[in-house]
Amino acid sequence: MNAWGQAATQRRRMAPALMLFACVLIGLPVPAQTALTVAAFPSVDKIVEAAIPAWKKLHPDVDVKVVSRQFADHHTAMTTALSTSFYLPDVMALEVGYVGRFAQGGGLEDLSREPYAIRRYESQYVPYAFQQATSRTGTVVAAPTDIGPGTLLYRTDILARANVTEADLTRTWDSYVDAGIRIKAATGAYLLPHAREMKDILIRTGIKPGEGLYFDKDSRVIVNSPRFVRAFELARKVRQNKLDARVSAWSTEWSEGFKRGTLATQMSGAWLAGHLSNWVAPATKGAWRAAQLPEGAWAAFGGTFFAIARGAPAANKALAWEFIRFMTLDRERQLAAFKSQDAFPALRAAHDDPFVELPIEFLGGQRARLLWREAASHASAVDVHKQDAFASEVIDTELDKVLDHGKDIATALADAERLLAKRARR
């Protein structure tokens, strides 16, 4: 046998062993039956799971498999799946921040086009939520399922001790801070967890058409403006009067603050009342009330959407869209999620249910869902820019310098503007 023949025999001998090795290495995927994969995070995963029996009645032959990950892991996994087009689920749940971010790229199906034509249903969704899923070019990359209309939660007992009324809190932002000074003096309680929150809400109010948060529609930086100056000034006033507890949301100190009654108010989405009542501070039941945000500000805190990846298995896309409509346009499903998980419906038809008018025990029997419904109808979407994440980091840094080192506000905003201008068009 010559050398060539020998090599060939060796190759033949090698082949089975190599193939076995390759299979073990790759972990060959099992071909899918008619099953929809829905990737979600808590508590959207629970909402989807609870909807499966009703879905099976309509589609007995289509299984729904929920892949659940923690919030951050889920969105990292979706980013990776989109960039590589591997292991894409048929339907992905996305938090509003990621909807805006993913809408910058072309990884998600444009639902405004056939065969989806989501604009047919546009009027059925809460307008700002639909707007959040719409990009500047008019594509719609996701369908809203729940929303977070913003209100101000406050402690009636602390206000009463300081002789402060709800009207004092909500008349203007200045009166809100002044009320905070009185609360601090009379009770020692902080007005809010962090001065940054004061800045965050104020830069989101009074945004003119064509403007985003930090950049306008032509990518011009707009942080050196009265909107930011006022936000920084009020945040500084909060810090100078020691009205903030200097704790970040979801930290241990933050939840301790609610438990011990050292935090008098908190701006947040409708969902916070549920969290407070379920696990953060159940013992404070009855002490809290909700009010519309000061100075007629309307804001949204969070919200969940369903999207279909462009690279997802084509055969399942029709069913995936069917499933999204089932979750977002079916009044029963939306109400079920509302009642079980405090997921405020993005479907307007669900807002007329008597459930909305029921008193909420945790809020001392207040019919707060009516407030949230009103807030939902007023809130508006803010245009998203590619560099928003970086911009928010820069602005937070400059605010820290103003708060901690007494940096001049005009200089701080000019510095931020210079840094952002370099990125605006990247």
Place this chain on the structure above:
Amino acid sequence: MKLPRALQLSPVWTPYVLLSPFVVLFCIFGLFPLAFSLYLAFQTWEPTSGLTAMSFVGLDNFVFSLQDEWFWKSLKNTAWLAVASGVPQHLVAIPLAVFIHNSFVRSRNAVVGAYFLPYITSTVAIAILFSSLFSTDFGLVNAGLRALFGGEPIDWLGRPENIKPAIAMIVFWRYVGFNVVLYLAALQTIPKDLYEAATMDGAGRLQQFFFITLPSLKPMIYFGVTLSVIGGLQLFEEPFILTGGRGGSDQSGMTTAIYLYRMAFDFNDFGAASAMSWLLFFVVVVLTWLTNRAFKPRGGSA
């Protein structure tokens, strides 16, 4: 039992098959990411649009990175941390190793083990432990400082001027034991007769240390310092966890490794992040070369 012929491996192929797990894993987790990041450094890419969405931009990413204030800021942070955590490591480890070498006989391994323990402990566990030690109101560090000196509690991880020292302390504590082990190993190779001769000639302990121990340790110092330089410049985990993955107030704990991670995964700019990682690589190469120049024994005189 004899395997069927088809499954038998010929001796010619055996080494390759046995090597293949490493080679395959290295290619997947080592070589491919390297090549891919080099490729990405010349592209602009919106990652969620898929792999086809890249477009070539030449040296744009490198130009941008070199003009980026935050990149320079992160390099300064990294240099500060590398020096503040690296230099004391060796200044403490060498005398400590000599002390252990001379003073402990039977319990030496236990003592070395105690110093080495932080090195093999998970960084995540260490960082979490230290974030509670450094806690402003309830932390042991502040409690200790107050007991000794009184005064206001220090906001270690919240204020920009305190974050770097806090991180440097942890990194120092973590790697000093590793260096002690290196130097102990080197000390054991120094011939005893050198010391005996020196004693005969009337050299004191301090003279022996400076004229025998230290020069004999030079090759190991070269090795240890090189590792510290490379490790210090790539510092990531400790500051990442201590600052909640953000780099801390005023980014004062943001090392270059953290910044380029954030560029990619938080700010969605994979091109610039890749360019920065290659610039960082370049810095590591230059500083390693300088270390080489400074410490490497020349002319085979080691």
